[in-house]
Amino acid sequence: MKVLVPVKRVIDYNVKVRVKADGSGVDLANVKMSMNPFDEISVEAAIRMKEAGIATEVVVVSVGDKKSVETLRTALAMGADRGIMVEAPEATEIEPLAVAKILKAVVNEEQPQLVIAGKQAIDNDMNATGQMLAALLGWGQATFASALEIADGKAQVVREVDGGLQKIEVALPAIVTTDLRLNEPRYASLPNIMKAKKKPVAEKTAADYGVDTTPRLKVVATEEPAGRAAGIKVGSVGELVEKLKERALV
Amino acid sequence: MSVLLLAEVAGGALALDATAKSASAASALGPVTVLVCGPAEAAAAAAGIAGIDKVLHCADDSVANGLAENLSALILQLAGGVTHIVAPATNSGKNVLPRVAALLDAMVITDVIEVLDANTFKRPIYAGNAIQTVQSQDAVKVLSIRTAAFEAAATGNAAPVETVTLSDAPALSAHLEDMVVKSDRPELSSAKVVVSGGRGVGSEADFALISGLADKLGAAVGASRAAVDSGFAANDLQVGQTGKVVAPDLYVAVGISGAIQHLAGMKDSKVIVAINKDEEAPIFQVADYGLVADLFDAVPELTGTL
Numbered sequence: 206m207k208v209l210v211p212v213k214r215v216i217d218y219n220v221k222v223r224v225k226a227d228g229s230g231v232d233l234a235n236v237k238m239s240m241n242p243f244d245e246i247s248v249e250a251a252i253r254m255k256e257a258g259i260a261t262e263v264v265v266v267s268v269g270d271k272k273s274v275e276t277l278r279t280a281l282a283m284g285a286d287r288g289i290m291v292e293a294p295e296a297t298e299i300e301p302l303a304v305a306k307i308l309k310a311v312v313n314e315e316q317p318q319l320v321i322a323g324k325q326a327i328d329n330d331m332n333a334t335g336q337m338l339a340a341l342l343g344w345g346q347a348t349f350a351s352a353l354e355i356a357d358g359k360a361q362v363v364r365e366v367d368g369g370l371q372k373i374e375v376a377l378p379a380i381v382t383t384d385l386r387l388n389e390p391r392y393a394s395l396p397n398i399m400k401a402k403k404k405p406v407a408e409k410t411a412a413d414y415g416v417d418t419t420p421r422l423k424v425v426a427t428e429e430p431a432g433r434a435a436g437i438k439v440g441s442v443g444e445l446v447e448k449l450k451e452r453a454l455v
Numbered sequence: 456m457s458v459l460l461l462a463e464v465a466g467g468a469l470a471l472d473a474t475a476k477s478a479s480a481a482s483a484l485g486p487v488t489v490l491v492c493g494p495a496e497a498a499a500a501a502a503g504i505a506g507i508d509k510v511l512h513c514a515d516d517s518v519a520n521g522l523a524e525n526l527s528a529l530i531l532q533l534a535g536g537v538t539h540i541v542a543p544a545t546n547s548g549k550n551v552l553p554r555v556a557a558l559l560d561a562m563v564i565t566d567v568i569e570v571l572d573a574n575t576f577k578r579p580i581y582a583g584n585a586i587q588t589v590q591s592q593d594a595v596k597v598l599s600i601r602t603a604a605f606e607a608a609a610t611g612n613a614a615p616v617e618t619v620t621l622s623d624a625p626a627l628s629a630h631l632e633d634m635v636v637k638s639d640r641p642e643l644s645s646a647k648v649v650v651s652g653g654r655g656v657g658s659e660a661d662f663a664l665i666s667g668l669a670d671k672l673g674a675a676v677g678a679s680r681a682a683v684d685s686g687f688a689a690n691d692l693q694v695g696q697t698g699k700v701v702a703p704d705l706y707v708a709v710g711i712s713g714a715i716q717h718l719a720g721m722k723d724s725k726v727i728v729a730i731n732k733d734e735e736a737p738i739f740q741v742a743d744y745g746l747v748a749d750l751f752d753a754v755p756e757l758t759g760t761l
Binding site: 219221223231302331332338339341343344347348365367370372373374379420422423427436437445 | 465466520521522523524527545546547549550551552553554555556557558560561562563564565566575579580581582583584585586587588589590591592593625627628629630631632633634635636642644648672680683684689690691693696697699704705715716722726727728734739740741742743744745746747748753756757760761
């Protein structure tokens with residue numbers, strides 16, 4: 206069984222984002238970029254399936270600007286077999302719907318039985334691509350997975366839902382999106398990083414798949430959120446309780 | 456213009472807070488029809504929300520558990536002539552809405568915090584470090600609502616309830632079981648008071664300190680991502696960019712340093728209290744009342760004093 210994992214290059218999760226003074230967007234110049242953390246979890250899940258003999262090949266795909274190839278190399282260093290780089294114009298504005306359309310075309314070419322995607326990218330926080338891809342393919346979906354098992358042509362998935370967990374079964378081929386607790390992604394070892402440089406990465410463009418990536422949402426403005434001023438330090442638990450009582454909070 | 460609002464049903468009952476807050480966001484867009492998938496009591500409760508025109512009640516088993524393929528088929532079946540499809544940005548709303556949007560060839564707009572007009576919405580990006588105003592060109596707008604940003608619509612209405620059934624369920628997935636934690640505490644997203652623990656709490660056993668204080672305050676329990684990652688707390692308690700977004704009257708952060716991703720989930724709380732032994736912790740930059748202290752001393756004392 207072949208597994209396809211989409212990965213996205215995003216601003217590193219530790220970096221504090223700054224809005225550009227002219228309100229045209231956020232400043233990404235000279236900012237550290239990394240693989241989206243949920244995509245790391247997806248890559249790890251796919252590699253573990255290969256190690257367990259369930260998956261035969263792990264293909265990673267990234268849609269974005271040229272530098273996304275670095276993110277693919279990271280996934281290859283973790284243990285994925287090969288990569289597909291789909292270069293898109295105006296990469297920072299590419300929306301989940303367009304990405305899902307490109308991924309649909311990649312799925313039609315590659316014929317994986319399972320797509321494992323991160324539940325959300327930490328840049329636009331949309332939480333949409335996996336569900337959209339499932340819709341476009343007419344496949345079942347299991348989002349926010351915290352456990353995943355494959356047996357008898359089905360995926361059994363434990364999902365993180367409000368108030369607890371939900372176990373569902375989805376017929377393959379299917380889309381699974383990953384949540385935090387599914388696994389702890391490995392670090393790539395130096396030999397594997399060297400080896401990853403020799404793994405094949407196919408180069409494509411959005412146009413190769415005939416997908417129009419023009420955004421549907423026009424960004425009118427990007428602004429700083431309303432700030433919050435720091436309050437006061439209290440010296441003791443007693444003083445804290447007093448302050449809270451003054452405001453009728455306790 | 457008209458709106459189809461998907462009600463939040465949890466544990467067989469209407470989640471009134473999430474639904475009523477989404478209803479107040481939706482009512483700015485036109486007459487609102489609410490779709491309730493669940494028992495008749497849930498539909499009746501939804502009919503009481505002010506500003507609702509009509510309730511569509513579906514009691515089919517195929518949509519009772521929120522399976523996205525079936526639920527999106529039902530929404531599409533009912534969405535003829537609708538200009539906006541809206542749901543609260545809960546895990547169930549997040550699961551189904553992008554699927555609905557893709558089937559309509561529309562771009563979903565998630566976590567809406569402000570409705571400017573029928574086509575223009577504000578939503579947070581980068582963990583709330585920037586707010587984007589987006590204008591949709593799509594024929595049907597598909598929106599999820601960040602409920603913490605809206606006041607709940609009042610109750611006391613008696614909207615008519617109409618029964619609907621799903622004509623053709625795709626049946627691509629099946630529900631096996633729910634593993635829902637039963638708790639007497641208030642629900643995290645709608646609680647008036649939230650007490651959250653972070654990595655500083657140190658262990659799952661010591662997380663009892665957090666729940667003890669929460670019980671004293673009649674509060675919901677929350678956790679930072681670090682606490683969830685470390686296995687101290689369940690993921691459904693996670694407050695932050697990748698968990699729940701809350702805006703209670705009082706938020707007490709215990710042993711939480713205040714990473715960007717956590718602040719994204721709680722910085723709109725009315726009053727924030729931080730207890731942390733590291734006086735440089737970023738949480739103090741957003742706290743109304745900061746107490747630099749060892750939580751293992753301060754929390755029991757606080758619980759005892761209250």
